[in-house]
Amino acid sequence: ETGVTQTPRHLVMGMTNKKSLKCEQHLGHNAMYWYKQSAKKPLELMFVYSLEERVENNSVPSRFSPECPNSSHLFLHLHTLQPEDSALYLCASSQDLGGGAPGDTQYFGPGTRLTVL
Amino acid sequence: AQSVAQPEDQVNVAEGNPLTVKCTYSVSGNPYLFWYVQYPNRGLQFLLKYITGDNLVKGSYGFEAEFNKSQTSFHLKKPSALVSDSALYFCAVRDLGGFKTIFGAGTRLFVKA
Numbered sequence: 001e002t003g004v005t006q007t008p009r010h011l012v013m014g015m016t017n018k019k020s021l022k023c024e025q026h027l028g029h030n031a032m033y034w035y036k037q038s039a040k041k042p043l044e045l046m047f048v049y050s051l052e053e054r055v056e057n058n059s060v061p062s063r064f065s066p067e068c069p070n071s072s073h074l075f076l077h078l079h080t081l082q083p084e085d086s087a088l089y090l091c092a093s094s095q096d097l098g099g100g101a102p103g104d105t106q107y108f109g110p111g112t113r114l115t116v117l
Numbered sequence: 118a119q120s121v122a123q124p125e126d127q128v129n130v131a132e133g134n135p136l137t138v139k140c141t142y143s144v145s146g147n148p149y150l151f152w153y154v155q156y157p158n159r160g161l162q163f164l165l166k167y168i169t170g171d172n173l174v175k176g177s178y179g180f181e182a183e184f185n186k187s188q189t190s191f192h193l194k195k196p197s198a199l200v201s202d203s204a205l206y207f208c209a210v211r212d213l214g215g216f217k218t219i220f221g222a223g224t225r226l227f228v229k230a
Contacts, residue, residue: 004160
């Protein structure tokens with residue numbers, strides 16, 4: 001669809017589980033992002049990676065741990081989550097970070113719908 | 118600090134009528150403005166963006182948006198709505214030199230046949 005894929009599409013986990021979300025982009029982009037989308041709230045930027053280096057950690061709790069092994073893959077490792085962490089987690093990529101190209105468009109994956117019981 | 122406001126949670130319009138989804142922004146310096154659409158069970162899809170130049174920007178699926186610097190607005194418009202336009206629409210802003218894109222809370226558009 002958009003060149004950005006996310007797995008799994010749906011995930012139900014208990015508060016003591018450990019799971020990981022995966023994102024892969026096939027667009028040759030250099031920047032990747034994790035967003036959290038909760039109902040009736042603006043998208044919350046969680047993490048930004050540029051060329052596999054984290055450039056932004058937007059005050060995200062440590063129970064969320066990102067990993068970017070290469071410019072095409074981005075993971076979000078989850079452990080000891082809370083019910084309020086239930087949301088749609090969106091991955092996005094762009095050619096570069098905005099500083100050099102602020103008009104860069106972000107391309108989004110379909111998201112992972114996470115439910116924490 | 119950058120911010121984006123979408124004052125309407127929901128917009129209802131009849132098919133064939135013109136539609137407007139409102140967006141106002143606050144940013145220091147020149148803004149880069151975006152509209153995205155989200156259909157059910159999908160990620161956000163890019164519609165259009167304003168970088169510089171003409172204040173009227175044309176995008177995908179017949180949508181357009183008008184940049185108004187004095188009113189700090191970037192309203193999304195379409196001359197004739199389709200039922201298939203029903204979706205969640207997000208306005209976003211990024212400032213020159215910044216890499217963060219700030220999104221609004223979204224406006225749900227319902228187009229009734």
